Amino acid sequence: xxxxxxxxxxxxxxxxxxxxxxxxxxxxxxxxxxxxxxxxxxxxxxxxxxxxxxxxxxxxxxxxxxxxxxxxxxxxxxxxxxxxxxxxxxxxxxxxxxxxxxxxxxxxxxxxxxxxxxxxxxxxxxxxxxxxxxxxxxxxxxxxxxxxxx
Amino acid sequence: xxxxxxxxxxxxxxxxxxxxxxxxxxxxxxxxxxxxxxxxxxxxxxxxxxxxxxxxxxxxxxxxxxxxxxxxxxxxxxxxxxxxxxxxxxxxxxxxxxxxxxxxxxxxxxxxxxxxxxxxxxxxxxxxxxxxxxxxxxxxxxxxxxxxxx
Numbered sequence: 001x002x003x004x005x006x007x008x009x010x011x012x013x014x015x016x017x018x019x020x021x022x023x024x025x026x027x028x029x030x031x032x033x034x035x036x037x038x039x040x041x042x043x044x045x046x047x048x049x050x051x052x053x054x055x056x057x058x059x060x061x062x063x064x065x066x067x068x069x070x071x072x073x074x075x076x077x078x079x080x081x082x083x084x085x086x087x088x089x090x091x092x093x094x095x096x097x098x099x100x101x102x103x104x105x106x107x108x109x110x111x112x113x114x115x116x117x118x119x120x121x122x123x124x125x126x127x128x129x130x131x132x133x134x135x136x137x138x139x140x141x142x143x144x145x146x147x148x149x150x
Numbered sequence: 151x152x153x154x155x156x157x158x159x160x161x162x163x164x165x166x167x168x169x170x171x172x173x174x175x176x177x178x179x180x181x182x183x184x185x186x187x188x189x190x191x192x193x194x195x196x197x198x199x200x201x202x203x204x205x206x207x208x209x210x211x212x213x214x215x216x217x218x219x220x221x222x223x224x225x226x227x228x229x230x231x232x233x234x235x236x237x238x239x240x241x242x243x244x245x246x247x248x249x250x251x252x253x254x255x256x257x258x259x260x261x262x263x264x265x266x267x268x269x270x271x272x273x274x275x276x277x278x279x280x281x282x283x284x285x286x287x288x289x290x291x292x293x294x295x296x297x298x299x300x
Contacts, residue, residue, distance in 0.1 A: 027191075034183075034185075
């Protein structure tokens with residue numbers, strides 16, 4: 001029994017090691033940058049509405065909010081161990097030294113984008129604006145600590 | 151009445167022109183490449199299961215299929231008029247000369263990825279494998295005609 005548990009544990013470790021080895025650092029970096037690019041693409045028209053550069057359009061805002069909520073949970077897998085280098089990246093090495101804190105900030109983003117999608121779909125402009133502020137705060141909180149910007 | 155219609159038509163044209171002008175070609179190119187990168191990131195583990203390189207895992211397959219179905223409808227907006235150049239791109243200029251055909255191929259992809267997500271969620275491996283073949287066919291059909299590969 002004990003032997004089985006140990007063997008199962010070793011198999012699980014091996015599987016994790018293989019899975020981690022399967023993705024090259026530069027592939028992970030390229031992937032996570034793509035998720036951020038898609039987030040940015042959807043963020044811009046939302047900011048334009050928030051800043052009254054374009055007229056408020058609940059349906060369009062909700063569409064973009066829905067995409068953010070779908071994209072946010074896909075970021076974390078782009079930060080595997082060892083992907084602090086391998087290609088040009090703005091991700092600070094502090095991420096991998098504080099992975100629990102980084103994961104916690106990612107969870108904040110997932111929660112806030114989910115809340116934004118929900119409130120935007122309901123169509124209340126004032127509440128959507130308020131929740132957008134919180135969502136942008138979740139972005140900023142992580143960028144301030146873990147993103148290197150020249 | 152006629153004057154109103156003409157003015158409304160001109161306003162619509164102007165709005166379209168402004169919207170198109172708002173996105174730089176290089177931004178659209180970078181965006182669409184990011185969507186394809188995310189599609190590829192999710193495609194690889196599916197192909198590994200299809201080719202029996204990794205064990206079949208219905209839940210994981212369904213997760214990736216769900217993402218493809220969410221990403222596919224976001225591709226087309228990355229091909230605005232004028233984005234045939236502006237940055238390195240594999241998109242052939244034929245796309246903008248045959249936009250109706252290109253849109254039709256994109257619709258095929260959206261339909262097949264949606265069908266794949268539905269069948270994968272239902273958990274039938276044989277049907278999922280069959281629908282994956284159709285989905286990959288929709289990718290290939292468009293790449294063969296509109297993607298320049300060295």
